[in-house]
Amino acid sequence: MDLSSESLKDIAEEQSLSARLLRWYSAEKRDLPWRQTGDPYAIWVSEVMLQQTQVKTVIPYYERFLQRFPNVEQLAKANLEDVLTIWSGLGYYSRARRMWEGANYILQHLKGKFPGDYDALLQIPGIGDYTAGAIASIGFGQKVPAIDGNVKRVVSRLLAWPEPVETVRSYRHFRERLMVWQPALQAGDFNQALMELGAMVCTPTKPDCPACPVAEACKGCLQGDFLRYPVKKPKAQRQVLTRLTFVLRKGNRVYLQKRSSKGLLADLWEFPGVELSDGTIHSLNDDLPVISGNESYEFYQQAVAEGVLFDDRVKDQFRRGLSWQGPVWYTFSHRRWKIIWAIIDLPEQYDSSNQLNPPEVMSAWTIRESKGEAGAAASGEINQFDKEGWVSMDDLNVIPLPVAFSAIVQKLSERL
Numbered sequence: 326m327d328l329s330s331e332s333l334k335d336i337a338e339e340q341s342l343s344a345r346l347l348r349w350y351s352a353e354k355r356d357l358p359w360r361q362t363g364d365p366y367a368i369w370v371s372e373v374m375l376q377q378t379q380v381k382t383v384i385p386y387y388e389r390f391l392q393r394f395p396n397v398e399q400l401a402k403a404n405l406e407d408v409l410t411i412w413s414g415l416g417y418y419s420r421a422r423r424m425w426e427g428a429n430y431i432l433q434h435l436k437g438k439f440p441g442d443y444d445a446l447l448q449i450p451g452i453g454d455y456t457a458g459a460i461a462s463i464g465f466g467q468k469v470p471a472i473d474g475n476v477k478r479v480v481s482r483l484l485a486w487p488e489p490v491e492t493v494r495s496y497r498h499f500r501e502r503l504m505v506w507q508p509a510l511q512a513g514d515f516n517q518a519l520m521e522l523g524a525m526v527c528t529p530t531k532p533d534c535p536a537c538p539v540a541e542a543c544k545g546c547l548q549g550d551f552l553r554y555p556v557k558k559p560k561a562q563r564q565v566l567t568r569l570t571f572v573l574r575k576g577n578r579v580y581l582q583k584r585s586s587k588g589l590l591a592d593l594w595e596f597p598g599v600e601l602s603d604g605t606i607h608s609l610n611d612d613l614p615v616i617s618g619n620e621s622y623e624f625y626q627q628a629v630a631e632g633v634l635f636d637d638r639v640k641d642q643f644r645r646g647l648s649w650q651g652p653v654w655y656t657f658s659h660r661r662w663k664i665i666w667a668i669i670d671l672p673e674q675y676d677s678s679n680q681l682n683p684p685e686v687m688s689a690w691t692i693r694e695s696k697g698e699a700g701a702a703a704s705g706e707i708n709q710f711d712k713e714g715w716v717s718m719d720d721l722n723v724i725p726l727p728v729a730f731s732a733i734v735q736k737l738s739e740r741l
């Protein structure tokens with residue numbers, strides 16, 4: 326088949342774009358720990374951690390995680406509680422849970438070995454298009470794109486793409502173009518080069534076009550309106566909620582209960598509380614709410630596990646009025662919490678076993694040091710209780726507690 330002169334010109338330009346990008350990456354890439362390995366498991370861990378998280382934040386977590394769970398088998402056989410504890414502070418805990426589920430799938434269905442093919446990787450729970458593309462190209466050299474936010478931004482500017490980048494049509498078009506640009510022999514380096522370019526040069530608000538190795542081929546740059554790209558759909562407004570939080574304390578111990586295995590902060594431990602929207606006590610400013618004792622107690626009954634801690638000594642705290650503290654604001658992807666809390670002190674000898682409807686006997690949360698075994702903060706293995714229980718405040722740093730409550734933990738520590 327004869328190629329027109331115009332087609333030959335396009336091919337030459339595309340080959341030149343790839344060559345320039347790879348030369349730049351070879352000379353300018355950052356020295357990051359996950360770039361020192363071809364292990365698909367380590368690549369997987371890094372890519373999951375890097376989602377919505379800065380590189381400088383990820384590095385120590387990545388190193389600790391691999392020290393504790395050096396391979397798929399170790400991760401799969403670990404207790405989910407232990408995995409969440411090592412992850413604690415990194416945020417977006419569902420990433421850790423999905424990775425743990427994926428490791429179990431690999432161990433049970435693939436004999437502990439990563440498949441080297443993009444389509445096969447997509448069958449693993451928790452691995453989507455981008456992660457599969459990254460593992461397949463970087464770990465196995467497969468010619469397949471890996472399209473993350475940085476890549477979308479770079480490609481949209483290169484093409485001066487006029488449509489929102491979140492659409493299926495945009496994704497398909499970007500994928501087609503990348504498959505043409507991507508060299509067969511350096512597929513992984515090409516994908517990493519695009520990500521690096523987006524992170525270091527083609528940044529969201531202040532792109533350094535003079536330092537860009539492909540500026541001459543960038544339509545957005547040539548048109549002089551590169552900040553117009555990427556085009557995005559209007560964002561839905563975040564829901565703002567007041568998170569009324571009850572901190573039950575007796576001596577050096579506080580009461581925790583476990584969140585549901587589904588939804589926001591799944592499987593993590595928390596101080597009990599309720600989310601309140603407009604029409605209750607919610608306000609957008611930093612004012613503390615005025616809540617009557619009866620109202621507070623009704624919210625408390627909604628927040629604390631059924632049948633737990635409802636005797637007269639608890640009720641008396643509410644009758645006398647709670648002293649609310651805060652607020653602390655914490656932002657999730659689709660909602661924002663205004664966190665308000667009150668500390669309810671109980672006698673150290675407090676025993677809830679004489680309640681009218683006592684819960685099942687709860688074992689204490691204990692921390693056993695793992696001698697000679699790597700772990701976060703020398704924490705060792707957590708012997709977990711079922712759904713709720715009392716825990717020493719000294720152990721709060723080794724429990725998978727949401728970062729949203731770090732201000733409360735800090736206040737509790739100040740009183741020790």
